[in-house]
Amino acid sequence: MDRSIHPGLVNNLAMQFMNVNLSEEDRRRYLVTALERIMQTYPTDMEEEKTMLMLAMLLAKKVADHTPSLLRDVFRTTVNFINQNLFTYVRNLVRNEMD
Template sequence: MDHSIHPGLVNNLAMQFMNVNLSEEDRRKHLTAVLEQAMQTYPKDMEKEKTMLMLAMLLAKKVADHTPSLLRDIFHTIVNLISQNLLTYVRNLVRNEMD
């Protein structure tokens, strides 16, 4: 999964995050758009939430590798995205591990 994320997506996302004039909401929208684009290349039989979570974490890693100074910003935005869109899925994952 890591190798199939197009470098252009990572570069585009890094460029967006370097724009200091973007609000957190704008950053989240850009991240969501990149995630949706990246998800087009993954099998439809995989859970959408699982794919989105994995890709979000991989994108954070790739952006931080590409531009280390963006680690805090990309991490913060991904945590917000997970909190807003994937919190129930993550809680269910934790519950299943606890059982």
């Protein structure tokens, strides 16, 4: 899964996040666009939510590795994205783990 994320996509997202004039919503849109591009090339044999969650975290890691100064911003944006779009899925994962 890690190798499915093209370095050019990571570089482009890092460049977008470096723009200090972007709002949090703009950053989230750039993250979503990048995730949608990755999802198009990814096999559909796994739940979409699970794939999206894993790819969002991997993409955040890759951007932070690429440009460490973006760690806080990319982490915050990724957490906000997960809370807004995958919260129910994550909550169900935790519940199933506790059962």
